[in-house]
Amino acid sequence: MGGQKQVREYSSTGPLGSAAGQDLVRELRRMKAASGLSFARLGAETTYSRASLERYINGKLFPSRQAVAEIARACGADPADVQRLWDAAVAAESAAGQPTAPLDRRTAWRRRARLVVAALALTALVLGLDTGAAPGKGSVPSARADGCRDYYAEIRVYTIGRMCWTAEGATVSGYVLNPAEPGPALAQLCVSNRPNSCSQLIDLATAGVGRQVWYQRTVGLAPGYGAWIRTCLSGYCTSWK
Template structure:
């Protein structure tokens, strides 16, 4: 039986139970990681991340493991679904889950309170609400006075409103490779929970290949991961749902 590493701290108990189930199935099969990779079609490095709680496996990998080990596929997928809900809910609460962001751009920056600030007493909540109400009344009064006396000045100096980042796919063929106008990278490593123009470039190239990533929003979520896995299967690459030089080369070719 493998001597497993301790799982990362902070994982939801549902995720811990799911990963523990995967470990027991792997141990019971007697397969090494390379042999498990060969039998399931997912790389050994991917299984190392899945079995150590660093990345949640896609449903297709869970089905492949069930087929190899003879496990109950429906039950294992049910556990996977519960773990996925907890996994993405935790990241959404931390402001790091791309699926929690709107489709028109990357998620807004959020600042989580420090651990010592999390416990808030009911009295503090009341005091905060009362203070906010008083401050709101004062601000409202000042605003009305300002509008009454300085309407022309306000209209002369409008407040600038930041616009969300949007991405487009403008395909150009250069030196035998396709580019979509968001990034020229051919080697940047991308994986789930990342965002930016490189992810938008990836999504455009997936669309050009006829594989839908669920939209071009610059966020690497589960739909984009599923599209990457489909592309890796099509181009006979290592199937891990992550993007490196070989996946870039296949999509740009």
């Protein structure tokens, strides 16, 4: 099975630097203001911390597609509207294709100093993260028509993107983001036709602290095969998406 790989690297603000990204930030701020919710209350209404929400809404860190949907619901708004802005921001960044500088080294060092190894283990325990090497039981693909789907996988770092497939192959386009973790964030692709085994396990991209790395990869798919994505950090991985 052949494949083509492209990788680009960005700062953790990523798509927020574009005009479309700024439209997204303005809409997030507008929704929060209209709702009257504080960041603390918004955190209670979503699965994200107050600190993360403050960074997302104030344009300091690019949120996930899931995050903007949760913010919209908590604020009583239609998630579809803000997700369209999110899609436009990602598309604008991909079209620009220009890398940005890494975060200030002193900032990155202060972030490293605050991290505790035990926190990562606790995250794995609480979230039930998967350290296996392939799709789990029951995930064998069945025959299906051509199509596309969005994916999102998070473990303090995350990968977001879109997978499109035909009878012959699949293409994944997305990015892996590491806001503040000392270990590299890794996005992986699994090609398989049965549970608990990858016929191909492909490293798509890695991102160091304060980095966002864009990737695109095309792989061939034999009859009965499917493809999945996950993200890993320091030996811990999400389930396959």
